[in-house]
Amino acid sequence: MARTGRPREFDRDKALDAALTLFWTQGYEPTSLNQLKACMGNISPASFYAAFGSKEALFREVVQRYVETYGQVMAPLWDETLEPRDAIEQTLRRSARMQTTRSHPTGCLIVLGASNCSPENEPVQTLLAAQRERSRKGFQDCVARAVADGELTDTPVTKTLPTLFVTFLHGMACEARDGNRAKKLDEAITTLMQVWNSLTVSP
Amino acid sequence: MARTGRPREFDRDKALDAALTLFWTQGYEPTSLNQLKACMGNISPASFYAAFGSKEALFREVVQRYVETYGQVMAPLWDETLEPRDAIEQTLRRSARMQTTRSHPTGCLIVLGASNCSPENEPVQTLLAAQRERSRKGFQDCVARAVADGELTDTPVTKTLPTLFVTFLHGMACEARDGNRAKKLDEAITTLMQVWNSLTVSP
């Protein structure tokens, strides 16, 4: 549409990726506009605000992008063509691998991105909390599907599975940040999945 | 020793507790000196620096106090008079209850206290990382003890238990912060401990 006028000199997508990396590494609040502008190629405040609106608006874009790229390791959780058990196992294994990969920051932006916040940035915390809630719901739906399919029986123990898995998932962010490698987490996932096996209706 | 001179008018211990609550709620970096001074009873900068030295020094004291009080829920992990399985179970259950109790901030200061940090505060991150490493070691030692006692056999699966438990433990900080209640986490712990049961040497 509006194609006239001087074109932007920096690559908006590349700038967004750079901001993503910075936010992922440091979190929302400690990341300053100066750092952001610097990592985007020393753009000016005017350029920054024209392109992204505000620090918070940029962060929202960053989260969106994260969910659409790195966050896709969670996609199996909402893939109803997969067996529920496979969906959960793949989600955990792919998350473990992604969060420990050293070509980008370790851990999970959704878990770690705004865990330290002053009251005035509560909206940012809420944004990430909503994403985590979405994951929680994903595990619940997956287990519910397994019950509906007759793979699991609807017992009190079965009801604890979503919390068990999501707590482990979120815990991996801390472990990855502390330097644990994919192999360690992956092996723990194998053991964790034994819980599911022990609850399946015997053939 | 130095007992002469005008005594301090505020209660240093109470001030430390107030700072602990504030740091626990917001994390290290977003907590400003103004907030700290305010919650300590509107003490002056002079009094603050005379009593605590600096923001970072105060935080180190706060962490120490946290470990000695709330953090004592982890004590079973290093209590060699307990059966290893009981030590781990009690550690998890007591942590779940403590982290979800509403009479103080939710979650865990050691996990959440400095997860968002600018590079210049890396020492603070390192301080908490060391505490988490201590917990990791605790789980390792506990499992090793169970193997030594002949309760568990030394298999590859057994080796994954420490990571499994510590990841779950650290994940509870996120779940507690997001509003999960003790009951939910406690039930998940019951299910998680089934993993241990399934690995015990059959009687």
Add this chain to the structure above:
DNA sequence: CCACTTCCGGACCGCTTAGTATAGAAACTT
């Protein structure tokens, strides 16, 4: 070429940050 649109560099805003310096008064011990 011109009118128009958009972007850029840089100055600038008011505010907060952690931390220091100053003063004199007050409260304690010896």
Add this chain to the structure above:
DNA sequence: AAGTTTCTATACTAAGCGGTCCGGAAGTGG
């Protein structure tokens, strides 16, 4: 009374914060 320490209160530093504004440059469509 002498000496020591902390008190209150205020002023201050130097730097950084997120964000705004403007003049001019650079590009585009007619």
